[in-house]
Amino acid sequence: MKQLKILGLVAILAGLIIAPFTQATYGTYVLSSWLVFTVAAMGLNLTLGYAGQISLAQAAFMGIGAYSTALMTMAGLPWIASVVVGMGLCFVVGLILGYPALRVQNHFLAFVTLAFTTLAFLVMRNEEWLTGGIYGLVGVPRPSVAGLSLMDGTRYYFFTLGVFILASLSFWWLVNSPWGRAFKGLRENPIRANSLGVDTRLVTLLAFAIGAAYGGLSGALMAPLVQYIDPMSFTLIISLKILLMVVVGGSGYFFGPFLGAGLVIMLPEFLRFAEAYYLMIYAALVVFLMVVCPSGLLGLLSRGIAAIRSREPAERGDLKEGAQL
């Protein structure tokens, strides 16, 4: 099983490396935007999937990251510096936004974060002196690595892929460390976790802050990809789109956002044949998925695997003992 998993990962990675060579520019662009949105969805997966705190603010964090990158790189500063600033800013704002989560949960938290996204949008649109207002900022440069310009779409794709892999590995490390267990503890049973020494207050804030920082990183990748940013790219609809990615893929599963972002971004492509009806079919599919499998596609998959396993006629003495207890 483990070898199979590693083999699968290697195959996917190889696919991602070969992909742009089989693609026209558009395909490469779509793949790049999949990578970018996966990073944002990964962050939300930490906040929501692992730590159980709903947030509709991920688009706002992407916005903070994207504007930091746009403003700084257009002023001639290196991309990497803008990433540090953007992610740092998101981390701090995420900490602040985490505070309401200490008081309220569920739909209340959803609305506080929704309000935050709306306010962030208003600031991006109205504060023209800083953000360029509704026109946004045009001509965000793509960074160069070791003197190599990334203006070419395929090169920028590989750059994005590199950052994406780094982000995924750190995420993997994080959720498999004791911190990951503490996040899950917060989601599963915050009171019990607290009584076992988990500082739930700190963990909640961190879940928001780290998730937000991933949003910032995603924005920092997006601005040079699109080479243009405007407030409309960071509205509530985008937050909902990211939420959809996490939930459809499987919230709380490491690969959930990868799959979810892929579907949300690529599905319109597959449904193109349906022309004007595709959004309708798409929405109907989501409703159907939520009705039959609320834990998302990976939840469905793991349920399937569990069902197959339990059919294996293994001699399990422990079952007898278990039934007795």
Next chain:
Amino acid sequence: MFKTITLATALATFGIIGAASAETLKLGNVAELSGPGATVGNAWTDAINMGVDEINAAGGVLGMQLEIDTYDTQTDAQTSRALVQKAIDDGAFLILGTVYSSSTIVNMLVTMQQGIPQIVGSESPSITQKGNPYVFRSSFGAQKSMPKIAAYLDEGLGAKSVAVSWVNNEFGKGGHDAFVAEMEARGIEVVADVSSEVGQADFASDVTQLKSANADAIFVYLHEEESARLLKELRKQNVEAPIIGETTLLNQKVIELSEGAADGIMGHVGLTVDAPNPEIQAFAKRFSDRYGYKADHNAMKGYVAIYTAATAIERAGELDRQKVADTLHNMTITVEDVPNILLNVSWDETGEVSRESFLVEVQGDETIVKDMLPAN
């Protein structure tokens, strides 16, 4: 495992990207077929499709039949950017659209980088001010129409003060800024400056502010439905000041939706199917016969766009994008040459359009053209 399969399917899908065959010339139409801009994008697209059929029936362009691929932006800027790229990948020689300025400003970067001529229906001034040598309008930007309105306010109405209601997006902001600049130039005071959101439903507060400013005139720069809602509220609160607008305010849709509240409003339109010109009347009839609804200025923009594209390629004489773009700069098309261009039109070196335009007034349910304003 599942992921690998998804990816493989994705790769396969993208693999099937065909090249245009020799006898046809492929054009891409990227437009707002769904989302808030659906009405606008559909009128634009319908007119283009009608134009393509007529051009093909008349023998096509350079002996080739036109083939048009249509892409739906969902009125989303980033999607439009991706789709312009897709249209180019699919082999489009030239891009038509988008109509929403917020989308155009993003996707025109793609055509610029790849040297693809693009004819847009957007009116935000910034589009032709960014030094993009491949972007062309099919109707003029707000900075071209505002001086005409300003002249009318100043000389026609003798207004000393004006209240402005505008929609706070790319379209409205561009128009607003151009208008306010003209007002300053002419010494007319802007006494109330009220912005509203796209899709805003409640205009009570906006109207209260416009009303209490006691301006000599009210200038409205909103999308169609918002215009109708605003007009109804203006009438409800008994606002007496003359109401002046630009193209959208005088759209047939606004007159219909506002149920009488549009009576008496005046304004400037770049393109209107109510113009007495025989070419425009003929177009309006063909359009409503074919689609069962009345063409508006967005349909006219689309129609002009496809004829502009066809004429420019014909005049360039070969399928060379750079040459087509060069031809379009400083080009003039007259109605004598191409009747379906509807009005004599010329482009400057930035891709901006000059054309005659109209001063109209709504009387009852009718739009009456009061005056023809020369090109500037």
Next chain:
Amino acid sequence: MTETVLSIRNISKSFGGIHAVRDVSFDVYKGEVLGLIGPNGSGKSTLFNCVLGQLKPDAGGVTVTGQDVAGKRACELSKLGVGRTFQQLSVFPEMSVLDNLILAGQEHRGSMFSRLFGPSDAGLTEEADRMISFFRLGHLRDELAGSLSYGQQKLVDAAMAFMANPALVLLDEPAGGVNLTMLGHLKERLKTYNREHETTFVVIEHNMEFVMSLCTRIVVLAEGAIIAEGTPEEIRANQTVIDAYLGS
């Protein structure tokens, strides 16, 4: 048996006009299993919550191994060496039994940052496995805790309370809802643990049979005050206690 682990000094607490606890004092010594019993509304829960720092007493104070618990958050209390179980089921249902136990111990290992960069299990797998086999849960090690039976989850809950090697464990109705076979197993394991590690227990329980056979000493509360204190045998024979329970 002289080291004081928990010291309750003159605790009073009232809600509105009702005195839930009045002037209660007692000590609990190292290695003791103290039962805290009393009829419904006798003030057990209020007292319990004062010990856990969740309620602030109007007067008096609580110290654990000499440290004041007033105003301490649950996670700080845990760091002071206080473990607890809950009345209702309190495991992490979507995590494996092993992960439940590692989570129960990990916050006591190193600092926040050393944990992030340290091993994934915070070096606790062996200890967790020991605890799992101590409670005879070996066959369920990798199952999701939520998929276990009620009684099994109670065992996991208890095992979690011990992972951090606490000086004092508060057991809140451990016997509630557990079937007889399981109850015997639980009691026997708790006794063994107490013997082997000299961990101090305070038990709140309604099941008299269970309390009497588990505890070494019992404190009886009625109407917010201590009415009796002694070994299980003494309490069993105490007329005041019998009256309080039967109601007079």
Next chain:
Amino acid sequence: MSDFLQLIISGLSTGSIYALAAIGFTLLWQASQTINFAQGEFVMVPAFFILIGSRVLGLPFPIAIGFGLAVAVFTLGFVFKRLVIQPMLPHGHLPIVMATIALAILMRELVKEFYSAEAQTFPALFSEQTFDVFGAVISHQDIGNLAVSAVAIIALQLFLGRTRTGRSMQATAQNPGVAEILGVNVQRMVLYTFMINAALATLASVLISPIYLAKFSNGEPIGLVAFLAAIVGGFNQVRGALVGGLLIGVIDNLSAAYLSSEYRIAGPMILLIVIILLRPQGLLGTSEGRTV
């Protein structure tokens, strides 16, 4: 002064319609812990049912309203509860949130594709005649909206408080377990709640469409305001949603006029954050009867 009065009166008139949407929203929450992100679309769609009745089927307008109401109660009440919400109830909030968001998109697209992408005029129940009060202009429509909303809310309160079915519904909302023991058919009561929500949404639709025009994209702003109203007023109180609706209507107008029209929605949003942080149960709400 007359400006201020005008803003207040207009705010109350639209606020009363928001309140209808908000009340349905809180009813669903109480009965089944459902947060309906498609609530705005629930107000948008009935107008089209009615238009189908009057323009396609050629029914006289009052009968078309009845037709629209029946279709709405069936589809947005019965079908929505049985086919969408019921299967998801055991799985917590998130799937319902996602499914209702998707449902909102689905409803918008259906209306756009099968009716029209364009805004439609909608006949008004009340005349648009106006009169002046201290310089503020009030239309019969304003008064009508307030009156109809008030009557609907009072009737709902009486129904919930004075009838057997209504009390059973309240019992279900407060404690479904106990209600079940008392012999209440809990599932049926929840179903009634969904149907009442659909009826209130239809009413809101009839009142709002003459002013806002019927359009597929109208649901979004209405839904947002309904959430705001419900939270500000209090999630577990019918009265709360009423006060919330009126308050949001007025504050929206005032913040547009006196704060900044560019930051208009910021006023209600900041109010929302403050309320959630300081008084999460809402202005009139009591602490949640049901905690999860």
